[in-house]
Amino acid sequence: MKGQAFNKRLRFALQGLYVAFCREHSVRAHLLAGSGVILVLLMTRPPAIWWAIAILTVGVVLMAELLNAALETLADHLHPEQHPEIGAAKDIAAGAVLIAAIAAAMVAVAFWLR
Numbered sequence: 001m002k003g004q005a006f007n008k009r010l011r012f013a014l015q016g017l018y019v020a021f022c023r024e025h026s027v028r029a030h031l032l033a034g035s036g037v038i039l040v041l042l043m044t045r046p047p048a049i050w051w052a053i054a055i056l057t058v059g060v061v062l063m064a065e066l067l068n069a070a071l072e073t074l075a076d077h078l079h080p081e082q083h084p085e086i087g088a089a090k091d092i093a094a095g096a097v098l099i100a101a102i103a104a105a106m107v108a109v110a111f112w113l114r
């Protein structure tokens with residue numbers, strides 16, 4: 001399956017987004033929060049740098065959430081039974097989402113204090 005055409009790989013990626021959106025409540029929640037951020041940007045019309053920071057931040061949070069969902073899906077499929085190392089892997093991935101969310105909250109505070 002290596003070396004597929006670009007449009008095929010794009011289709012796989014879009015399919016992945018669709019699957020994550022349908023299956024994962026937290027992906028939907030973060031997508032909703034991201035839409036809220038875009039709405040705030042449209043309403044407040046800040047300088048371009050804030051658009052860049054906000055869009056990058058939303059992207060990083062969504063990316064962390066998607067990678068977390070991918071890891072959980074893989075772990076649950078390959079090892080459905082309980083195992084401390086599976087738990088550790090899931091906790092680490094959840095930690096990555098938490099870091100991204102804290103960074104996003106700090107960006108939001110900086111935006112309101114600007």
Ligand SMILES: Nc1ncnc2c1ncn2[C@@H]1O[C@H](COP(=O)(O)OP(=O)(O)OP(=O)(O)O)[C@@H](O)[C@H]1O
Nearest residue numbers: 026072079080081082083084086087088090091094
């Ligand atoms: N197979 C397992 N073995 C050991 N611990 C697990 C296992 N699966 C989950 N855990 C523990 O339970 C926690 C929650 O796991 P779960 O898969 O429900 O993640 P979640 O983030 O709540 O998932 P979801 O996005 O589906 O709500 C993990 O972070 C981990 O600590």
